[in-house]
């Protein structure tokens with residue numbers, strides 16, 4: 382079993398809850414209300430800011446150029462097509478990009494900031510692997526539905542499924558699997574705790590999205 386498989390196996394219940402969520406099921410079936418998607422997007426756009434900084438930091442800490450390049454390309458994807466997706470959604474749903482930051486978003490921002498400031502590649506990867514792998518897991522079964530949905534739902538599935546995105550997740554997991562082999566017991570304990578906390582926060586973020594974030598107008 383790879384290190385990342387092992388880490389996932391330790392948090393099976395939260396993992397399953399986050400990847401088979403009522404929020405993403407409704408999103409994929411086109412039954413999610415505009416208001417719930419709007420609230421999610423306003424909060425997730427704030428998540429993305431911290432995510433971009435964390436990914437940039439991981440790129441800076443990659444051991445070689447070959448290890449950095451796929452991460453840098455993914456950074457380009459987030460700052461390109463994904464950022465544009467957010468801006469198009471906000472315009473279509475007629476909501477501003479700024480909203481008061483919800484506690485569930487703040488918790489994630491704090492974890493990402495902590496990982497960033499740790500200066501430790503394996504801690505950064507622990508959060509990045511969880512964030513992208515959970516999205517690949519929930520979105521992949523719905524890949525075929527994307528085209529029949531309004532773009533603000535369908536493109537969110539497309540951005541998190543398919544071969545290209547699977548390769549991003551494989552790259553991030555491989556970076557963490559490789560780093561894991563070099564870690565001592567203490568460092569592994571910290572990776573395990575960071576990974577578990579990220580999974581828990583993904584679940585909490587979807588719970589709050591499904592309950593409905595307040596939408597700033």
Ligand SMILES: Cc1ncc(CO)c(N)n1
Nearest residue numbers: 425428512513516583586
């Ligand atoms: C909260 C959260 N986790 C993961 C992703 C995937 O990048 C996202 N957009 N938002």
